[in-house]
Amino acid sequence: MKLKLILLICSLFLQQLHAQEITGELKEWHTVTLTFDGPETYEQDPINPFLDYRLDVTFTNGQEKFVIPGFYAADGNAAETSADKGNKWKVRFAPNTTGTWTYKTSFVKGKNIAVAENSADGVKLSPDGTSGTFEVTASDKSGLDLRGKGRLKPTDTHYLQFEGNKEYYIKGGANSPEDLLGYHEFDGTPKKHKFEKHIPEWKEGDPTWQNGKGKGIVGGMNYLSSTGINAVYFLTMNVMGDGKNVWPWTEEHERYRFDVSKLEQWELLFSHMDKVGLVKHVITQETENENLLDIGYTGIQRKLYYRELVARFAHHPGIIWNMGEESGITTWSPVGQTTKMRIAMIEYMKALEPYGNMVAIHTLPNKKDHENTVKPLLGNKSLDGISFQIHDLHHTYETTLHWRNESEKAGKKWVIWLDEIGPAKAGVLPDDYPGQQDTVRKDVIWANLMAGGAGVEHYFGYKYPHNDLNCEDWHTRDRIWKMTYVATDFFQKYLPFTTMKADNTLADVKDSYTFAKEGDTYCIYLKEGGQPTLNLEGHSGKFSVHWYNPRSGGNLIKTKIKTVNAGEKVALGPSPTLNEDWVVLVRKLKS
Structure with a gap:
């Protein structure tokens, strides 16, 4: 009996050696990070640390249960060190209620195990089986901070709602530059965007990395937040696309190995966006590269890409997964995913996503394109909304109303956003063109909302300064941000909009x-x-x-x-x- 007791104590002791460092504020909706000691490896190891290992952690609290994917974290501090090797493995979790949370770890190794349907086929390695508890208290955040509002989730209305304070969400966002993450101080990134005009808007205490990097992009987020803007649209991958400067991998043409330090630096930015009230509208591909992964199918490349995005970023209280910009096949974009391919990736992401964050898709611009690519998705339970592009801005009202009504008739109420207006060379013009902006106010911003839409984002046309690919200064649209906030603030303050109809x-x-x-x-x-x-x-x-x-x-x-x-x-x-x-x-x- 004594021997058994000694063995049990030793087993528990050894388990704790490999257990966890729990960091973060242990509060509702805040990020709790568990760091484990696992296999010593590196980004280019022949046994791929992203594909051939799998970390999942199950979190429970009463009736609440979440299975959260983990990820390889190199030395555990890669945002600062740019490390590409180490033995640290992490999971990020955002608890949705207070009290005692219990966790238990699954860690296995095997060929392509990260995307396998059955992780039980893998070989168990330490820290497999590690378990423990931690206590979560109520959030102390308020105001714009999304951690005081809770997770932004779809509802049985045509609007998203914050799970904590029950506030419904009307979007007023920035759609440009789409290659926001092509920022010159992110590791492994072409030196393009600097956002130098926004460096003075960085504030003491805001995040930086590696001795002061990041002030331009962080300051830019501060500026947008100060105008009342509450969402930012950006690509996480534009290989072979317009910008050709954003990817999560170690190299532009790599598909299976991820740049740990770059992704950790993205995480610093996204966490700051939470604090200043900016929802992250994540665009996972664009029309030029929608067949880049698995020739458009949902195979190993695509599944791994989605898993890494979810593992590293799904915990944020305001995140939207957009399955692709200008999705579909049209005359000017003849190589694209079929309806069957789109449905497969949408349904895979929704099943993978542990929190129930919104899954949306962005459209091609013309009415005929909408019929061809949007109509077949009606009624799909995995798709929560549509991010519309329209060629003629005067079609905003009818487009919003038509697809809101069609989705309701199909049994799945969509969130309807108007996120890009044409013609592509114009979009929303700078403040030097107030007449055009007045038209946008009347025929886009208010038209979408009055038709029962859930908000807009503003795209900057390619023929004008500070456009969708070279914008360095969001001050150039200061007037449009203010007019957008005037509209969204009115709806929030005065209307029971979830129960209203056009x-x-x-x-x-x-x-x-x-x-x-x-x-x-x-x-x-x-x-x-x-x-x-x-x-x-x-x-x-x-x-x-x-x-x-x-x-x-x-x-x-x-x-x-x-x-x-x-x-x-x-x-x-x-x-x-x-x-x-x-x-x-x-x-x-x-x-």
């Missing part, structure tokens, strides 16, 4: 949109002002009338008509000015 028959003004929860809240957007009449027939009670300036925001405005009585068509009075866009908000007064 119905332009309710108001009688030309060039207007009406969004309503009938009998409760009505929002009318007037492109050129006017004197609207609202149909309140069949309803009862008294309603307040306020106006809002979509150009500059500010407080709600009262005019001569302050209240109206339901039961008939009611005149709301003239807008504060004519020949300018205005919003009128009509809400039922509580008795």
